[in-house]
């Protein structure tokens with residue numbers, strides 16, 4: 146009788162032990178957990194409200210479909226043909242007013258690039274690819290992608306660049322020209338916005354002792 | 355009020371007009387109490403004993419981990435504790451029962467009492483959570499005449515937050531650091547900062563002892579790279595294990611949070627964190643009134659007090675509304691990527707699956723949800 150009770154309790158304990166083990170350590174690592182519980186998010190949180198004030202267009206590149214900000218409405222002097230009523234070649238001359246004097250091309254070197262690498266001199270409302278195909282200003286990323294292919298891959302996946310609003314779907318990503326000035330795309334050197342005077346003092350004192 | 359509350363509270367008669375025995379002797383919300391509460395005379399030693407009993411009670415006989423929050427008691431011991439509490443909070447009781455103090459002061463005292471004896475946030479029902487944030491908002495209004503907006507959103511289902519940091523992109527501008535300070539109402543006096551940006555020499559790998567996290571010169575500096583650290587919201591957080599009062603824990607969405615009102619300031623967690631993720635308030639945190647971020651979360655950027663621990667919460671007040679953390683939004687280079695690890699369509703998942711990612715001190719088994727990668 147005594148023995149039986151003992152066996153029962155041992156079995157019970159073992160059961161509890163095994164059960165709790167399973168519950169507690171259901172996953173061995175965070176990657177197991179991610180894999181185990183992975184499913185497309187259709188929950189209550191969305192970025193829709195945050196995106197409400199931004200004009201967006203949907204693009205599909207390879208297997209990725211997402212939103213990017215509309216561009217043409219943001220360009221101050223669009224449409225270009227309001228001034229560029231004739232092709233650039235015909236407008237070049239003494240009497241035409243000088244324009245775009247503030248734009249200096251600081252992008253690759255002049256052997257590789259000039260204005261016409263991206264702009265279509267015959268049809269100023271359009272951009273053009275290296276082979277002369279027209280590209281809409283809203284899809285200017287396609288021009289960048291011609292040379293910057295690895296950045297393009299990362300951008301499509303979401304490793305390069307920034308979201309327009311929150312993490313929650315729908316995905317809206319800034320496009321190249323939202324962060325980079327296409328005429329001078331690299332980031333400038335500058336001073337950090339923050340300096341911790343308290344840490345500096347503490348460390349100085351630390352050295353003095 | 356339900357009988358199975360997880361703590362006992364003192365009713366000063368503000369919420370409850372009916373006769374209540376043992377609170378301030380009369381049960382009236384205003385005016386004087388003619389009969390003073392029945393108090394036993396206690397010696398200093400007895401008082402000390404009673405005070406400890408009232409605050410931690412049986413828990414002091416238990417080991418840290420075994421502590422239970424819902425200590426059951428009978429009417430007699432409850433009354434004993436109540437008496438002791440009355441003594442500790444004599445000030446509040448006096449104010450409450452006095453003729454001369456206004457209703458604002460009484461309300462303050464009432465809120466003070468209820469806050470003092472509320473339970474651990476982790477164990478609260480949604481109703482109780484709402485109760486405490488309502489009190490905190492009201493108390494801020496009473497003190498400053500300004501309104502704040504505090505929420506208590508719980509973790510959303512099917513969400514597990516994760517973070518990725520692109521070392522090739524970070525230029526050391528520190529926009530993230532200042533955005534974080536402003537968003538999270540961090541103490542301006544001690545210049546507390548959750549985020550550190552480490553400037554490291556190219557070609558030497560991660561040498562934190564040789565890195566500079568408080569540089570002030572034009573960046574990026576020639577021959578250097580930059581990487582940021584903050585709380586990594588470990589999936590297996592050692593800081594949570596060591597807390598003797600369970601004031602810090604991991605939420606369902608993976609955020610490691612602190613109940614600032616339950617923390618006793620022992621700093622065990624700070625010692626246990628292998629990543630320098632935690633910050634302690636050695637002095638009373640000060641934020642100029644016009645700089646206070648008034649959109650707050652109980653577990654996030656609400657105002658802290660002296661002697662409690664705090665740290666990055668992945669901006670719980672923002673992320674539980676679908677927004678990105680302030681650092682992610684502020685970074686001008688796109689070095690910071692945030693999202694839902696459980697969503698296979700999220701950008702963070704693409705980074706984890708397509709870039710070569712690594713974490714700091716992976717061998718410790720802390721499983722940080724914060725990955726680094728390069729272009």
Ligand code: SF4
Pocket residue numbers: 584585586587588591592593594610626627628629630631632665720
């Ligand atoms: S980084 Fe440190 S504070 Fe943050 S969860 Fe991990 S151990 Fe805890």
Ligand code: SF4
Pocket residue numbers: 596597598599600601602612616617618619620621622623624662663
């Ligand atoms: S400092 Fe606070 S949160 Fe950290 S271990 Fe101590 S009580 Fe817990």
